[in-house]
Amino acid sequence: MKLTVSPAASESTAKRPGVPLSADRKLSLVLMVLFPICTFAVTNSFYKSVLVLSMINAIAAVGLCLMLGFAGEISIGQAAFYGLGAYVTAYLANQFHIEPALAIAAGAAVAMTIGWGISRPLSRLHEHYLAMATLAFGIIMYIFFANARAFTGGLDPGASVERFMFLGFDLSSMERYFWVVWVALGLSVLVAGNIASTQVGRSLLAVKMSASAAASVGVDVVRMKAFVFAIGALLTGLSGGLYAYFARSFNAGTFGIGYSIELLMMVVLGSLTRVSGAIVGAFIITILPVVFEQFEDYKTLVFGITMVLIMKFMPSGLVEGVLSLGERLLRGKRN
Amino acid sequence: MFQQVVISGITVGAIYALIAIGFTIVFSTVRVVNFAHGEFVMVGGLLYAWLTIVQQIPLALAIPLAIAACVVVAWLSYELCLAGMNKDNHIAQVMVTLGLGVTIKGLAQVFIGKDTQFPPSFSSGSPLMLGSMSISQQSIWIVGSLAVLLGLLWAVMQKTRIGKGMRAVAINHYAAVLMGISPKRAAIIAFVFAGLIGGAAGALLSPVASAHYDNGMFLGIKGFAAAILGGLGHPIGALVGGLILGLVESLTAGYLSSAYKDAVSLVLLLAILLFRPQGLLGRALPNKL
Amino acid sequence: MLAIRHVSKRFGGLRALRDVNIEAERSCVTGLIGPNGAGKSTLMNVISGFIGADEGSVTVDEAETIGLPPHRMCASGVVRTFQNLQMFSDMSTVEVVVMGRTRHRRASLAANLLMTPAVRHEERDAFLAAQDLLVRMDVPESFWLRRAGDLPYGFQRRVEIARALATEPAYLLLDEPAAGLNDKESSALGETLRKIADGGIGVVLIEHDIDLVMNVSARVFVMDAGTVIASGTPSEVRSNPDVVAAYLGEEHD
Numbered sequence: 001m002k003l004t005v006s007p008a009a010s011e012s013t014a015k016r017p018g019v020p021l022s023a024d025r026k027l028s029l030v031l032m033v034l035f036p037i038c039t040f041a042v043t044n045s046f047y048k049s050v051l052v053l054s055m056i057n058a059i060a061a062v063g064l065c066l067m068l069g070f071a072g073e074i075s076i077g078q079a080a081f082y083g084l085g086a087y088v089t090a091y092l093a094n095q096f097h098i099e100p101a102l103a104i105a106a107g108a109a110v111a112m113t114i115g116w117g118i119s120r121p122l123s124r125l126h127e128h129y130l131a132m133a134t135l136a137f138g139i140i141m142y143i144f145f146a147n148a149r150a151f152t153g154g155l156d157p158g159a160s161v162e163r164f165m166f167l168g169f170d171l172s173s174m175e176r177y178f179w180v181v182w183v184a185l186g187l188s189v190l191v192a193g194n195i196a197s198t199q200v201g202r203s204l205l206a207v208k209m210s211a212s213a214a215a216s217v218g219v220d221v222v223r224m225k226a227f228v229f230a231i232g233a234l235l236t237g238l239s240g241g242l243y244a245y246f247a248r249s250f251n252a253g254t255f256g257i258g259y260s261i262e263l264l265m266m267v268v269l270g271s272l273t274r275v276s277g278a279i280v281g282a283f284i285i286t287i288l289p290v291v292f293e294q295f296e297d298y299k300t301l302v303f304g305i306t307m308v309l310i311m312k313f314m315p316s317g318l319v320e321g322v323l324s325l326g327e328r329l330l331r332g333k334r335n
Numbered sequence: 336m337f338q339q340v341v342i343s344g345i346t347v348g349a350i351y352a353l354i355a356i357g358f359t360i361v362f363s364t365v366r367v368v369n370f371a372h373g374e375f376v377m378v379g380g381l382l383y384a385w386l387t388i389v390q391q392i393p394l395a396l397a398i399p400l401a402i403a404a405c406v407v408v409a410w411l412s413y414e415l416c417l418a419g420m421n422k423d424n425h426i427a428q429v430m431v432t433l434g435l436g437v438t439i440k441g442l443a444q445v446f447i448g449k450d451t452q453f454p455p456s457f458s459s460g461s462p463l464m465l466g467s468m469s470i471s472q473q474s475i476w477i478v479g480s481l482a483v484l485l486g487l488l489w490a491v492m493q494k495t496r497i498g499k500g501m502r503a504v505a506i507n508h509y510a511a512v513l514m515g516i517s518p519k520r521a522a523i524i525a526f527v528f529a530g531l532i533g534g535a536a537g538a539l540l541s542p543v544a545s546a547h548y549d550n551g552m553f554l555g556i557k558g559f560a561a562a563i564l565g566g567l568g569h570p571i572g573a574l575v576g577g578l579i580l581g582l583v584e585s586l587t588a589g590y591l592s593s594a595y596k597d598a599v600s601l602v603l604l605l606a607i608l609l610f611r612p613q614g615l616l617g618r619a620l621p622n623k624l
Numbered sequence: 625m626l627a628i629r630h631v632s633k634r635f636g637g638l639r640a641l642r643d644v645n646i647e648a649e650r651s652c653v654t655g656l657i658g659p660n661g662a663g664k665s666t667l668m669n670v671i672s673g674f675i676g677a678d679e680g681s682v683t684v685d686e687a688e689t690i691g692l693p694p695h696r697m698c699a700s701g702v703v704r705t706f707q708n709l710q711m712f713s714d715m716s717t718v719e720v721v722v723m724g725r726t727r728h729r730r731a732s733l734a735a736n737l738l739m740t741p742a743v744r745h746e747e748r749d750a751f752l753a754a755q756d757l758l759v760r761m762d763v764p765e766s767f768w769l770r771r772a773g774d775l776p777y778g779f780q781r782r783v784e785i786a787r788a789l790a791t792e793p794a795y796l797l798l799d800e801p802a803a804g805l806n807d808k809e810s811s812a813l814g815e816t817l818r819k820i821a822d823g824g825i826g827v828v829l830i831e832h833d834i835d836l837v838m839n840v841s842a843r844v845f846v847m848d849a850g851t852v853i854a855s856g857t858p859s860e861v862r863s864n865p866d867v868v869a870a871y872l873g874e875e876h877d
Contacts, residue, residue, distance in 0.1 A: 301441025
């Protein structure tokens with residue numbers, strides 16, 4: 001029994017011998033190569049830092065993509081995990097002077113634990129209620145960040161960290177820190193890609209499409225939802241920890257609803273079911289304010305209109321929608 | 336002190352109740368939690384402030400104008416964004432109303448500005464003194480408006496053909512179609528009501544709490560908390576939920592910590608969602624897997 | 625044997641199931657018929673773990689399973705299909721069937737995240753098994769990589785059964801599998817069900833299409849108003865006056 005591989009071959013072909021990588025993985029790989037090329041190409045240090053920030057955001061966006069796109073678990077409170085990652089990292093690094101990489105890992109672990117903890121009760125809720133509940137969770141955490149000044153420094157003076165050192169090497173310059181973030185993004189994309197192309201990702205999609213059918217064929221729905229909350233929070237927490245060393249000094253203002261909505265924008269702009277889409281989305285959303293000088297003033301309006309248009313006309317994501325449109329045209333030509 | 340705290344709790348609670356009614360009407364007819372609803376309230380307050388302060392328009396004209404603008408915004412919101420969407424794609428519904436809210440906020444920011452505005456009270460004059468309690472004139476306007484609007488809503492729902500039709504749609508879409516009521520028309524009316532009551536809430540609140548383009552999401556989630564507290568789908572639930580939430584908040588602010596008063600009401604929201612999602616007055620809903 | 629004994633279920637004031645007793649043997653088809661609202665679907669939900677019962681027991685080859693959640697029921701060898709087709713529409717057809725292999729996957733979550741060679745091996749085996757089932761269910765190869773939701777309705781029904789069979793169940797519960805099928809498709813389905821039963825699986829068929837049930841079932845149970853009113857071979861049931869009154873009569877009005 002032989003399987004012919006059509007140009008529109010889905011994820012399934014990824015597992016066939018001779019077809020080692022899915023389209024999503026290839027695109028992710030290309031993007032991971034493009035980032036270093038870009039950083040060598042730009043000389044302006046401001047642009048270099050924007051590039052690093054877009055990679056940091058991409059890690060969080062990949063996490064949200066798994067939650068929202070794969071499992072259908074909407075979260076409007078991701079900024080909470082981002083903040084947890086950043087503050088725990090800063091706190092551990094400042095109070096106990098532990099290795100920065102360890103502090104970041106600990107921050108991500110704390111975010112993951114909390115994500116896992118809230119998933120159990122939250123994942124029973126209907127989508128609309130889940131969205132409200134995560135929004136409420138995000139705001140509660142923001143209020144905590146802004147007011148628990150002993151721990152976070154609140155809005156003023158905020159928190160700050162020392163330089164990023166790794167085994168005694170100073171990696172804090174933007175050129176070097178780029179590689180730290182690049183490695184973190186690479187690992188995140190690798191793991192997310194593994195999820196997407198194995199039984200785990202398929203189970204998440206199954207839970208989204210029909211939780212009853214998934215359960216009937218043996219998927220532990222509650223466990224899968226808890227898993228995706230945990231991994232989403234882990235990646236967003238990791239991203240927050242990296243942000244702490246990127247910004248060096250930051251305050252609670254960074255972790256408001258605005259950031260949660262930006263993350264949603266990144267996923268929606270890219271693709272709800274492709275890891276590479278989240279990276280593209282993160283890149284676009286991060287560089288927009290740099291490309292258009294006046295953008296800050298119109299950011300809210302543009303984001304809002306874009307989100308409505310995409311979700312109304314291409315609910316699987318903009319890049320995804322364009323890609324599948326192209327795929328369909330291509331197939332039409334061949335037949 | 337305690338009496339003053341209670342009065343301010345009732346005032347704020349009345350506002351939350353007004354916002355909650357908008358969630359309730361829209362949810363029961365369209366089956367959507369409208370994440371843009373808080374922005375309707377923000378627009379009501381901000382436009383009222385802008386009309387009175389910047390445009391120097393008299394109060395008696397500014398109030399209806401601001402509310403009318405909200406009605407238009409709400410109607411357009413449904414017509415341009417939600418109409419014709421797949422009813423089963425809940426994620427897309429959430430994201431569209433969320434995007435809509437961000438859009439409205441963006442429009443307010445671009446066209447009215449980022450300044451915080453402090454518009455005048457509906458009537459100037461010294462506060463009403465009841466024994467040792469002082470009740471501001473605006474508080475009376477707020478509570479009075481809540482009573483009038485609730486009465487109006489009740490009359491429309493019980494007495495008019497449109498209202499009866501909307502109740503039918505809320506109970507059963509199919510039956511409503513058989514009775515000759517278009518769910519789309521019911522949806523438009525629901526949004527118009529939500530805009531009207533939400534806009535009024537915004538205008539009423541702005542002299543007490545100021546108006547700012549960034550307030551909508553916050554007002555929205557508080558209103559939703561009130562709606563869910565009483566039981567989403569019950570107008571009376573919205574009233575009860577709003578008053579409880581207002582009192583809890585003002586007691587927290589008065590005796591515990593004003594910094595965490597919002598956190599307390601949001602924790603209350605989470606607790607209700609998790610342990611009694613049908614609200615205090617609602618019946619049990621079928622559980623999701 | 626899949627044995628349902630003394631199962632009762634109330635919804636508020638409504639007694640949806642009253643002391644229901646049904647047995648289904650392996651290697652044969654057991655039919656379950658009854659008018660709308662007789663409690664067939666509720667019973668199906670109880671057996672497959674989607675809703676709990678107030679009393680009674682469900683045993684699968686002597687092991688008590690009542691109260692287990694759906695995914696554990698699947699692990700005990702009971703799998704079901706759905707009346708209103710629950711397809712993983714956005715997956716490719718072959719992946720939908722691969723999902724049925726879930727209970728046979730041994731690799732841990734961590735191994736999946738690292739995509740170890742064992743996981744790759746398991747994935748390949750799952751796809752091969754799924755392809756075998758698609759062949760057995762007569763789903764043409766040209767459909768395998770298509771989006772499952774785009775398949776013609778009759779084929780989606782077959783894919784759903786293939787997905788259920790991929791779990792290698794001891795008992796297969798089918799909730800109105802012939803709904804929406806034409807006569808030809810319906811008789812082909814009957815043929816398929818018999819073949820499945822010949823393979824050693826106990827098939828429980830809940831169906832409105834009485835001819836189909838009577839043709840393929842070794843034993844038929846008739847439910848009405850939440851309780852079993854008759855059981856026996858198809859010919860016994862056909863001639864039972866209670867059944868004619870409760871169900872067959874109404875159907876032929």
